[in-house]
Amino acid sequence: MARAYSDDLRERVAAAAGQRPCREVAALFGVSVASVVKWSQRLRASGTAAAKRQRRKRGRELLPYRQWLLERVKEPGMTVRALAVELREHGVVTSHVSIWRILKDAGLSFKKNAVRNRAGSARHRAKA
Secondary structure, rough: OOOOHHHHHHHOOOOOOOHOOOOHHHHHHHHHHHHHHHHHHHHHHHOOOOOOOOOOOOOOHHHHHHHHHHHHHOOOOOHHHHHHHHHOOOOOOHHHHHHHHHHHHHHOOOOOHHHHOOOOOOHHHHHH
């Protein structure tokens, strides 16, 4: 994720936007017109054009469950969503996407049956 512009630049741009047209301010400071508009709106609404706090990148909170997940996923018919439900029953709140990341990092992949879904397959032609 890219870093936010400095608060100093934001404040100067927002202040200038109150005195000049947004396009002129954008060209003067080398930022987009959309940024000028957003920062000046934020300055009027909250009194500051400072950047909002960025979300922190979450760590891999499921790493302690990695081995358990790898064993459970080997069972026939087990889905990533079902694993999320099982973890939730054990008090671990997570999403299927987080589980998928752990499995993907372990080198597992789940592919649909290529023959069944291929456009030129005999099964596809029989249905048509």
